[in-house]
Amino acid sequence: NGDASNPACRGIAGVLEAYQRSLRRVQLYGPTNFAPVVNHVARSAATVLDGSQYFVLLIITDGVISDMAQTKEAIVNAAKLPMSIIIVGVGQAEFDGKIWELGGTRGRLGG
DSSP, X not given: OOOTTSOOOOHHHXXXXXXXXXXXXXXXXXXXXXXXXXXXXXXXXXXXXXXXOOXXXXXXXXXXXXXXXXXXXHHHHHTTSSEEEEEEEOSSOOOTTGGGGGGOTTSSOOO
């Protein structure tokens, strides 16, 4: 949502508001590193294991993932936490099929 000290969004309306606000402030460019943000949200999710909160990380990207191995490791490490990761590719970039590796649809995600 743009507030590093309190990054939570409330509901879909909060997500949409944060997205609209970010469109005016963020310029997309490379490298595209997902692991740091996945690890950041995972640390927050790891502090709330009582079922009272659930975290959804929405990543909107316009490019190829630069840290694929680290991103896979971060996702595997976060797999048992109360969180989901949604990755949406936008724009004209060639995502070269590697982004699909993160879905784990062919079994457990591995490095």
